[in-house]
Amino acid sequence: MDIIRITKQFTFETGHALYGYDGKCRNVHGHSYKLSVTVIGVPIKDSDDVKLGMVIDFGDLKKIVKEEVVDPFDHATVFNKNTPHIELAKELQDRGHKVILANYQPTSENMVIDFAAKISARLPQNIQLHSLKLRETETAYAEWHAADN
Template identity: 45%
Template sequence: MAKIRVTKKFHFEMAHVLYEYDGLCRNIHGHTYNMEVTLLGEIREEQGHPKDGMVIDFGKLKQLVKDKIVNVYDHSLVVSKIYADKNQDYLLKATERLIVHDFQPTSENMCVYFAKVLQQELPEDVSLYSIRLYETPTSYAEWFAEDNK
């Protein structure tokens, strides 16, 4: 049976700060993130089934990514634990949507984290093939399953 990749694009706004970074990103700032999630699977061949001809229903993929990533991170401020520990009073006053991670919230690290989140939630018959996370229109981080076996 043929394997095929399907991709859905997502969009969200998120702020972050890079602790002790040696450039402007050491300041709290935001980005318009665009993310492409690509899944790999076999096309369902079940005549009469409502999902016949699909790898996954795009609506199901959309709901999964929105529930687990977009709705969580949209209009949030993401910081590392070390930054949060040193700026706790300020952060609690600055935002109601604060997310603290054990890692520096770079696009690269966020991409890896999002891959882990989605891999735990996907149906058994499809796998995560790649994630491309655009921080700007010309800069992105990309995660591939084949690189992470």
């Protein structure tokens, strides 16, 4: 079989704070995130298809990831909506800032789970999300793999 994995990388800037955390990350701060999205499928074999030889057009994958992750999260601040940060979030929103109130503690681990669900829901039926790698810094990242879930 001709199963192929392809990967596209994305970058975005996001701020967050980890309520209740016992380290520096309890303070509002930001990261230059790097997201690698890997999908798996079989290249199109229909010679009449304009996407002949592609698993998925990189442009189509880019559109999905931009709409679901990059555009909403870029230059936004993410807070867990079930914490006292909700007051800070409201103040920032009232001043015109982009805020995301998540149903989770905004760690890289939880963000990558959220992103996997959003991206998977938008992929064509014949394409599967294989893995995501969300790099928070040059030395720290979280990974999600379909095989593990």
